[in-house]
Amino acid sequence: xxxxxxxxxxxxxxxxxxxxxxxxxxxxxxxxxxxxxxxxxxxxxxxxxxxxxxxxxxxxxxxxxxxxxxxxxxxxxxxxxxxxxxxxxxxxxxxxxxxxxxxxxxxxxxxxxxxxxxxxxxxxxxxxxxxxxxxxxxxxxxxxxxxxxxxxxxxxxxxxxxxxxxxxxxxxxxxxxxxxxxxxxxxxxxxxxxxxxxxxxxxxxxxxxxxxxxxxxxxxxxxxxxxxxxxxxxxxxxxxxxxxxxxxxxxxxxxxxxxxxxxxxxxxxxxxxxxxxxxxxxxxxxxxxxxxxxxxxxxxxxxxxxxxxxxxxxxxxxxxxxxxxxxxxxxxxxxxxxxxxxxxxxxxxxxxxxxxxxxxxxxxxxxxxxxxxxxxxxxxxxxxxxxxxxxxxxxxxxxxxxxxxxxxxxxxxxxxxxxxxxxxxxxxxxxxxxxxxxxxxxxxxxxxxxxxxxxxxxx
Amino acid sequence: xxxxxxxxxxxxxxxxxxxxxxxxxxxxxxxxxxxxxxxxxxxxxxxxxxxxxxxxxxxxxxxxxxxxxxxxxxxxxxxxxxxxxxxxxxxxxxxxxxxxxxxxxxxxxxxxxxxxxxxxxxxxxxxxxxxxxxxxxxxxxxxxxxxxxxxxxxxxxxxxxxxxxxxxxxxxxxxxxxxxxxxxxxxxxxxxxxxxxxxxxxxxxxxxxxxxxxxxxxxxxxxxxxxxxxxxxxxxxxxxxxxxxxxxxxxxxxxxxxxxxxxxxxxxxxxxxxxxxxxxxxxxxxxxxxxxxxxxxxxxxxxxxxxxxxxxxxxxxxxxxxxxxxxxxxxxxxxxxxxxxxxxxxxxxxxxxxxxxxxxxxxxxxxxxxxxxxxxxxxxxxxxxxxxxxxxxxxxxxxxxxxxxxxxxxxxxxxxxxxxxxxxxxxxxxxx
Ligand SMILES: Cc1cc2nc3c(=O)[nH]c(=O)nc-3n(C[C@H](O)[C@H](O)[C@H](O)COP(=O)(O)OP(=O)(O)OC[C@H]3O[C@@H](n4cnc5c(N)ncnc54)[C@H](O)[C@@H]3O)c2cc1C
Ligand code: SF4
Ligand code: SF4
Numbered sequence: 034x035x036x037x038x039x040x041x042x043x044x045x046x047x048x049x050x051x052x053x054x055x056x057x058x059x060x061x062x063x064x065x066x067x068x069x070x071x072x073x074x075x076x077x078x079x080x081x082x083x084x085x086x087x088x089x090x091x092x093x094x095x096x097x098x099x100x101x102x103x104x105x106x107x108x109x110x111x112x113x114x115x116x117x118x119x120x121x122x123x124x125x126x127x128x129x130x131x132x133x134x135x136x137x138x139x140x141x142x143x144x145x146x147x148x149x150x151x152x153x154x155x156x157x158x159x160x161x162x163x164x165x166x167x168x169x170x171x172x173x174x175x176x177x178x179x180x181x182x183x184x185x186x187x188x189x190x191x192x193x194x195x196x197x198x199x200x201x202x203x204x205x206x207x208x209x210x211x212x213x214x215x216x217x218x219x220x221x222x223x224x225x226x227x228x229x230x231x232x233x234x235x236x237x238x239x240x241x242x243x244x245x246x247x248x249x250x251x252x253x254x255x256x257x258x259x260x261x262x263x264x265x266x267x268x269x270x271x272x273x274x275x276x277x278x279x280x281x282x283x284x285x286x287x288x289x290x291x292x293x294x295x296x297x298x299x300x301x302x303x304x305x306x307x308x309x310x311x312x313x314x315x316x317x318x319x320x321x322x323x324x325x326x327x328x329x330x331x332x333x334x335x336x337x338x339x340x341x342x343x344x345x346x347x348x349x350x351x352x353x354x355x356x357x358x359x360x361x362x363x364x365x366x367x368x369x370x371x372x373x374x375x376x377x378x379x380x381x382x383x384x385x386x387x388x389x390x391x392x393x394x395x396x397x398x399x400x401x402x403x404x405x406x407x408x409x410x411x412x413x414x415x416x417x418x419x420x421x422x423x424x425x426x427x428x429x430x431x432x433x434x435x436x437x438x439x440x441x442x443x444x445x446x447x448x449x450x451x452x453x454x455x456x457x458x459x460x461x462x463x464x465x466x467x468x469x470x471x472x473x474x475x476x477x478x479x480x481x482x483x484x485x486x487x488x489x490x491x492x
Numbered sequence: 493x494x495x496x497x498x499x500x501x502x503x504x505x506x507x508x509x510x511x512x513x514x515x516x517x518x519x520x521x522x523x524x525x526x527x528x529x530x531x532x533x534x535x536x537x538x539x540x541x542x543x544x545x546x547x548x549x550x551x552x553x554x555x556x557x558x559x560x561x562x563x564x565x566x567x568x569x570x571x572x573x574x575x576x577x578x579x580x581x582x583x584x585x586x587x588x589x590x591x592x593x594x595x596x597x598x599x600x601x602x603x604x605x606x607x608x609x610x611x612x613x614x615x616x617x618x619x620x621x622x623x624x625x626x627x628x629x630x631x632x633x634x635x636x637x638x639x640x641x642x643x644x645x646x647x648x649x650x651x652x653x654x655x656x657x658x659x660x661x662x663x664x665x666x667x668x669x670x671x672x673x674x675x676x677x678x679x680x681x682x683x684x685x686x687x688x689x690x691x692x693x694x695x696x697x698x699x700x701x702x703x704x705x706x707x708x709x710x711x712x713x714x715x716x717x718x719x720x721x722x723x724x725x726x727x728x729x730x731x732x733x734x735x736x737x738x739x740x741x742x743x744x745x746x747x748x749x750x751x752x753x754x755x756x757x758x759x760x761x762x763x764x765x766x767x768x769x770x771x772x773x774x775x776x777x778x779x780x781x782x783x784x785x786x787x788x789x790x791x792x793x794x795x796x797x798x799x800x801x802x803x804x805x806x807x808x809x810x811x812x813x814x815x816x817x818x819x820x821x822x823x824x825x826x827x828x829x830x831x832x833x834x835x836x837x838x839x840x841x842x843x844x845x846x847x848x849x850x851x852x853x854x855x856x857x858x859x860x861x862x863x864x865x866x867x868x869x870x871x872x873x874x875x876x877x878x879x880x881x882x883x884x885x886x887x888x889x890x891x892x893x894x895x896x897x898x899x900x901x902x903x904x905x906x907x908x909x910x911x912x913x914x915x916x917x918x919x920x921x922x923x924x
Contacts, residue, residue: 060533
């Protein structure tokens with residue numbers, strides 16, 4: 034970004050904090066996605082919606098690209114800087130503005146941290162279910178932009194299912210509010226839904242109204258231990274086929290179990306081939322009933338042991354350990370490249386087997402874990418970005434896995450978005466016509482192409 | 493051990509996959525919410541230097557001295573990044589490149605780190621002067637005349653913080669050998685020796701009461717933690733060698749420390765001297781035998797004192813270098829719980845740094861004061877009479893904070909509370 038532009042921005046917004054020194058910018062030049070780096074040139078921290086609106090108007094007038102950033106925990110490179118562009122970081126607009134217990138909803142600024150939103154709901158005796166592994170760092174704006182899922186996605190759905198209303202700054206700088214506190218609302222197109230999962234390419238979310246639900250009465254957490262990965266996958270398909278919808282069905286393979294145990298030391302079985310972390314919640318009686326049925330199904334599918342967490346503390350620890358899975362895998366190799374393949378739940382056993390075989394075929398190390406109840410797997414390649422030849426093999430293996438998933442009626446990303454990392458695979462998942470419709474949507478929202486250009490697809 | 497980011501094993505830097513899971517535990521990041529002030533940002537800067545994309549600049553230097561070195565990020569990091577090691581290497585590189593050099597800083601550093609803290613006898617002499625300063629009434633006069641106002645603003649608060657040096661040092665309080673049983677060496681530390689010598693005496697008594705033959709060499713060198721944490725690895729190595737010359741690990745079942753900051757560093761002697769053929773093996777043996785006193789008592793099985801119940805409400809502040817540096821969290825609590833009548837109330841954010849952090853309270857008074865206030869507020873909420881803390885830096889810092897806040901609560905080492913209980917037990921059994 035040229036100095037003139039920077040200086041006029043600083044002159045125009047004297048009350049805002051800008052970062053422009055090299056040492057300040059390097060830390061804003063990447064997100065949680067391995068092997069993606071792009072030098073940031075200017076970062077600004079708006080304080081209000083009005084600031085965001087004026088900043089966008091300024092950028093629009095001069096056709097300066099804008100990347101919106103929350104906490105930079107994204108796993109597809111969505112908040113990676115664009116050369117010559119401005120980073121609008123919302124992490125300091127982080128207030129929770131209102132917990133409305135009469136309408137069961139909560140209003141917050143987009144930079145509010147997901148876990149704090151969950152806590153605020155909890156303090157009011159309510160429940161905000163979406164709980165991405167990164168919930169203690171990610172912002173709600175980032176969650177909405179990626180339509181993040183979480184450990185409870187199976188029963189409670191993903192971020193989208195809890196968004197009632199959004200305040201959004203459009204590419205022109207105008208501010209709209211879309212949605213409402215009404216549970217039913219079908220007036221016109223659902224613009225709100227367009228913004229969810231749009232990865233910062235259609236508008237900047239500045240405020241959100243989220244739906245809260247009553248807290249479940251009881252909760253039971255189970256851990257099933259397997260000697261064969263496919264047995265764990267079969268258990269999941271069997272539970273779904275038995276019409277049981279627990280809130281959590283998380284899968285960890287041997288590599289992941291060991292990495293997580295190295296970190297969390299919660300007593301996971303290091304010699305197991307796979308474990309399933311299962312949780313059911315709801316009215317006490319029903320919970321006991323469901324837990325017993327799941328334990329039975331696990332045993333029928335050759336679980337060598339099924340443990341039931343005895344205390345809330347123990348359940349919490351298990352969930353926390355699971356949340357650390359991705360980062361913990363980084364213990365194994367210098368670079369961890371995580372995939373986000375999703376398949377119909379009846380095909381899980383075939384998919385985990387295929388992933389392992391693919392890794393073997395290319396001579397690669399892979400750790401697989403994921404939200405198995407949603408059919409959402411995260412095969413994670415453990416490699417070294419400095420080894421070009423190996424990186425090529427990783428790419429080929431990834432391509433094979435995506436082909437396989439799409440062939441089964443699955444998709445290339447279940448929750449992390451396309452960003453820049455999955456761009457090459459998008460056409461495969463969606464087909465050209467879909468992408469061309471998306472391009473038209475993008476053009477009508479952002480005719481000058483200033484909002485996060487080059488992410489998801491090229492214009 | 494490498495003293496430069498460029499010659500460091502690159503894998504140590506790559507280990508950070510920038511997931512950000514450490515951010516909410518970092519006191520400086522939480523305060524400013526700028527990535528540069530957090531572990532992920534700091535590591536990215538170190539990596540940029542290793543890659544040759546960034547020079548070791550003054551800003552980088554300032555950033556690394558803004559970091560507390562509290563290691564909360566290391567506990568939080570699922571990927572197992574050894575932040576402490578990276579941090580020490582970065583600070584060594586900063587000192588080596590002299591980007592922060594200015595006459596005043598150089599003078600202070602060389603007086604303190606190289607002059608004072610490498611000379612135990614001189615340090616004790618200064619300690620004696622400090623004691624005299626207080627005991628003779630000079631301090632009262634100084635304060636009475638408000639001479640404080642003559643000091644530069646930054647240092648005014650500091651005068652009030654002048655530690656109360658004790659009348660006697662460890663070697664005057666502890667016989668060179670006491671007790672019988674397992675043979676252990678007790679390290680007396682430098683700051684602890686001067687301002688908290690009682691804690692050392694209490695430690696020796698507690699060890700003796702738990703079946704140990706306690707050897708306390710009278711004049712001990714500083715362990716070098718202050719140097720390692722402040723970019724002087726060569727001096728740290730020098731001091732480590734001296735320590736190994738004085739105390740040979742082969743002669744003992746364990747080497748005991750009661751100061752968290754020292755302990756955390758003392759356990760790294762193996763790595764520190766890995767390239768020194770003459771000392772390597774001894775340093776490794778040392779690292780294996782070095783035990784924090786709570787850790788050791790837990791290993792050998794703590795004897796519960798049989799003293800009468802003495803009702804007292806205590807809360808426990810976790811020194812960073814004990815909980816994050818050494819992962820010792822349960823053992824001090826078991827020590828406290830073993831004391832008859834002691835009610836342990838958990839402290840909110842007990843593992844959050846109090847702002848002492850070596851000499852951080854001197855170099856970064858503002859940030860330090862913010863952290864101290866946060867700590868004192870939490871202590872207030874517990875309603876405790878005593879705050880237990882196992883590091884001299886935290887001890888002094890929190891005591892100052894409590895005094896300034898007008899609180900009646902006092903600070904004590906967990907081992908001192910235990911020693912008191914043994915003493916009561918002994919006095920009772922001695923009574924007719
Ligand atoms: C350890 C770990 C575990 C994770 N677990 C999960 C998981 O279980 N489920 C899951 O779905 N994801 C997970 N993620 C991915 C990531 O945390 C989510 O994508 C999260 O929603 C990103 O939030 P953020 O605030 O960090 O956004 P950023 O990374 O800063 O941004 C992500 C995208 O959102 C856009 N954006 C951010 N804020 C706004 C806004 N206010 N308005 C418009 N656009 C915006 C950015 O431009 C970018 O395209 C995990 C990541 C990590 C590191
Ligand atoms: S230090 Fe650890 S927790 Fe922090 S960003 Fe790096 S890998 Fe993640
Ligand atoms: S050592 Fe403490 S202050 Fe420094 S980066 Fe880690 S958590 Fe933050």
